[in-house]
Amino acid sequence: MNEIIIATKNAGKANEFKTFFSRYSINAISLPELSQEIADIEETGTTFAENAALKAEQIAEWLQKPVLADDSGLVIDALDGRPGIFSARYAGEPKNDQTNIDKVLHELDGIDMPDRTAHFVCVLAVAIPGDATIFKTGFCEGIINTEQAGVNGFGYDSVFIPDGYTQTMAELSSDEKNRISHRRKAMDQLETWVQTYAAN
Numbered sequence: 274m275n276e277i278i279i280a281t282k283n284a285g286k287a288n289e290f291k292t293f294f295s296r297y298s299i300n301a302i303s304l305p306e307l308s309q310e311i312a313d314i315e316e317t318g319t320t321f322a323e324n325a326a327l328k329a330e331q332i333a334e335w336l337q338k339p340v341l342a343d344d345s346g347l348v349i350d351a352l353d354g355r356p357g358i359f360s361a362r363y364a365g366e367p368k369n370d371q372t373n374i375d376k377v378l379h380e381l382d383g384i385d386m387p388d389r390t391a392h393f394v395c396v397l398a399v400a401i402p403g404d405a406t407i408f409k410t411g412f413c414e415g416i417i418n419t420e421q422a423g424v425n426g427f428g429y430d431s432v433f434i435p436d437g438y439t440q441t442m443a444e445l446s447s448d449e450k451n452r453i454s455h456r457r458k459a460m461d462q463l464e465t466w467v468q469t470y471a472a473n
């Protein structure tokens with residue numbers, strides 16, 4: 274079976290990529306599954322694209338193989354776009370989904386539902402040794418609930434209600450999330466490249 278390395282240590286992301294790539298019969302392998310230890314890449318960029326490129330290009334260079342990286346996050350309008358590129362570590366180190374959610378809910382305290390609009394962003398970078406890096410972007414629009422609900426997914430899923438739904442992302446099945454998510458939208462943009470990769 275064809276393989277692709279996913280430059281992530283986030284198990285939630287890795288599981289979603291495994292599902293996406295399985296329909297092309299490609300085995301998506303995340304960093305903790307590799308036999309060699311891969312050091313953390315410092316995400317020093319100022320945009321999702323810069324951080325995705327840092328992760329993909331550094332690891333493609335080390336492994337001399339095509340590598341896909343995902344840099345993603347939650348952009349909340351009432352918070353001037355925060356947590357944005359700092360979503361994973363919004364409440365500080367070590368990164369923790371629950372303390373991040375607590376901080377966001379606290380900052381949105383007193384803000385009514387119509388003004389709690391937000392979107393997830395996913396930028397994918399595919400780095401191929403010797404080639405130009407490819408970038409694809411996906412979005413998922415929604416609103417930040419006043420309380421947590423649901424146990425599926427990861428990150429901020431338990432407070433994010435996608436447009437057109439009454440439940441949070443964490444109350445949806447993984448199949449449903451994978452139909453509408455920012456990550457899915459970015460993967461759709463990558464379809465032509467993935468088909469070519471799968472055929473080789």
Ligand SMILES: O=c1[nH]c(=O)c2ncn([C@@H]3O[C@H](COP(=O)(O)OP(=O)(O)OP(=O)(O)O)[C@@H](O)[C@H]3O)c2[nH]1
Pocket residue numbers: 280281282283286316343344345346347360361373393426427428429430431433454456
């Ligand atoms: O509720 C969510 N549903 C999602 O679908 C989602 N996608 C991203 N996020 C948030 O954004 C951070 C990414 O930061 P990030 O791209 O640096 O990834 P990360 O540090 O978790 O792992 P890595 O891929 O860098 O190893 C994550 O930790 C989450 O807080 C999500 N939250």
Ligand SMILES: [Mg+2]
Pocket residue numbers: 316361
């Ligand atoms: Mg990260």
